[in-house]
Amino acid sequence: MLSKRIIPCLDIKNGRTVKGINFLDLRDAGDPVELAKFYSENGADELVFLDISATAERRKTLAALVLKVAETINIPFTVGGGISSVVDVEILLNNGADKVSINSAAVKNPQLINELASKFGSQCIVVAIDAKLIKGKWIVHLVGGKVPTDLDLFDWAKEVEQRGAGEILFTSMDHDGTKNGFANEALAKLSTGLNIPIIASGGAGTIQHFTDTFKVGKADAALAASVFHFKEITISELKNELQTQGIPVRI
Amino acid sequence: MKVVIINYGAGNIQSIKFALKRLGVEAILSDDETEIMNADKVIFPGVGEASSAMQKLKGSGLDKVIPTLKQPVLGICLGMQLLCNSSEEGKTEGLGIFDVDVLKFSTSVKVPQIGWNQIQNLKSELFKDISENEFMYLVHSFYAPLCEETIGTTEYGIQYSSALQKDNFYGVQFHPEKSSKAGEQVLQNFLNL
Numbered sequence: 445m446l447s448k449r450i451i452p453c454l455d456i457k458n459g460r461t462v463k464g465i466n467f468l469d470l471r472d473a474g475d476p477v478e479l480a481k482f483y484s485e486n487g488a489d490e491l492v493f494l495d496i497s498a499t500a501e502r503r504k505t506l507a508a509l510v511l512k513v514a515e516t517i518n519i520p521f522t523v524g525g526g527i528s529s530v531v532d533v534e535i536l537l538n539n540g541a542d543k544v545s546i547n548s549a550a551v552k553n554p555q556l557i558n559e560l561a562s563k564f565g566s567q568c569i570v571v572a573i574d575a576k577l578i579k580g581k582w583i584v585h586l587v588g589g590k591v592p593t594d595l596d597l598f599d600w601a602k603e604v605e606q607r608g609a610g611e612i613l614f615t616s617m618d619h620d621g622t623k624n625g626f627a628n629e630a631l632a633k634l635s636t637g638l639n640i641p642i643i644a645s646g647g648a649g650t651i652q653h654f655t656d657t658f659k660v661g662k663a664d665a666a667l668a669a670s671v672f673h674f675k676e677i678t679i680s681e682l683k684n685e686l687q688t689q690g691i692p693v694r695i
Numbered sequence: 696m697k698v699v700i701i702n703y704g705a706g707n708i709q710s711i712k713f714a715l716k717r718l719g720v721e722a723i724l725s726d727d728e729t730e731i732m733n734a735d736k737v738i739f740p741g742v743g744e745a746s747s748a749m750q751k752l753k754g755s756g757l758d759k760v761i762p763t764l765k766q767p768v769l770g771i772c773l774g775m776q777l778l779c780n781s782s783e784e785g786k787t788e789g790l791g792i793f794d795v796d797v798l799k800f801s802t803s804v805k806v807p808q809i810g811w812n813q814i815q816n817l818k819s820e821l822f823k824d825i826s827e828n829e830f831m832y833l834v835h836s837f838y839a840p841l842c843e844e845t846i847g848t849t850e851y852g853i854q855y856s857s858a859l860q861k862d863n864f865y866g867v868q869f870h871p872e873k874s875s876k877a878g879e880q881v882l883q884n885f886l887n888l
Contacts, residue, residue, distance in 0.1 A: 446812045446851060447830060484875070489811055515713045520832055520873045540709040542834075542873065565743045567807045567834040610807050639802055641809050664805065694811040694830040
């Protein structure tokens with residue numbers, strides 16, 4: 445049976461992990477390769493690297509990092525953050541990334557999804573969508589959630605699927621960072637309305653939140669950062685509990 | 696041991712190279728007929744779309760070379776599918792090693808299938824020390840139905856062939872290079888053939 449995936453997310457700036465990593469047993473907690481290795485050896489099903497650098501050298505730094513990660517780990521990983529062209533994607537995939545995640549560039553130029561899907565295959569194109577509930581409507585936001593668009597989450601998600609995305613990574617900005625649980629109602633609507641996998645993101649605080657996002661939110665995968673980085677939840681205890689709850693996981 | 700990964704411009708071969716390196720083998724990427732013919736083991740990778748991959752094989756004449764190989768050959772993902780008779784993807788013919796036609800998953804399941812699924816009914820040296828129901832990483836929209844050459848199955852809406860074998864040709868739908876320790880074991884078993 446296809447299992448539900450648990451995906452730690454690493455924020456990368458100038459080739460280093462940022463935002464609260466508290467791994468005292470690593471030699472260098474800021475080294476993304478070392479952290480990736482730790483997670484890959486401790487039950488993570490996939491990893492996501494989100495590059496938030498704003499330097500001119502970001503492409504080169506990221507490409508070099510991807511190569512090192514690919515050399516080191518034996519599970520799949522996705523790279524996202526500022527990807528805006530076929531060339532960007534080509535470099536990352538050639539360096540060993542399994543998938544790329546595009547966000548703002550897809551909203552600004554939806555045709556990019558078609559181009560990437562036809563050139564590299566849908567299976568490696570993840571479209572990330574950040575949305576916020578405003579007056580009863582889920583509105584898509586850009587630039588890390590700072591800039592609202594006029595797009596409705598569900599319309600945009602449908603369009604993204606039709607254009608060839610292989611997967612959707614949905615982050616609820618209302619839930620992100622709260623540790624109060626995932627946006628399960630919206631997730632369930634996405635998951636049943638579309639025929640591609642949906643990754644839940646934003647709001648993980650407890651093991652129960654993961655159980656809920658798989659059972660109630662019907663998510664295919666769940667992504668989280670700080671609960672893993674601060675070892676509030678270990679992946680093995682999480683998966684054991686999910687299994688007890690009857691959710692298929694890889695143990 | 697000389698291991699050649701067939702390089703025909705189809706997808707992510709870096710990961711396979713790295714996985715073999717972790718097993719202590721420096722594989723060679725090549726599209727050269729002589730180099731491929733002289734290898735001890737040949738890996739036939741593939742990520743992407745079937746008809747354009749087949750075009751590339753034909754363009755380089757490798758479609759004629761691959762079926763003549765006598766050493767162990769391992770097709771991975773699209774590589775395995777291209778070793779079949781045909782694929783519904785892009786309505787393309789295949790290399791015809793495995794006597795089965797590749798089909799698209801029905802929309803009763805999410806397509807592509809992405810993630811870790813179990814392999815069952817294992818019968819081959821390729822799966823030595825691999826337990827029934829072991830998880831492997833899969834990413835695909837098309838599948839090979841069950842057939843005489845099936846040496847491993849997976850369930851996704853239906854039971855399909857997640858591994859095939861005929862003579863010296865092996866094919867796996869999953870990505871051993873991305874399937875953690877179990878995947879590395881499959882690669883090691885292939886190297887040991």
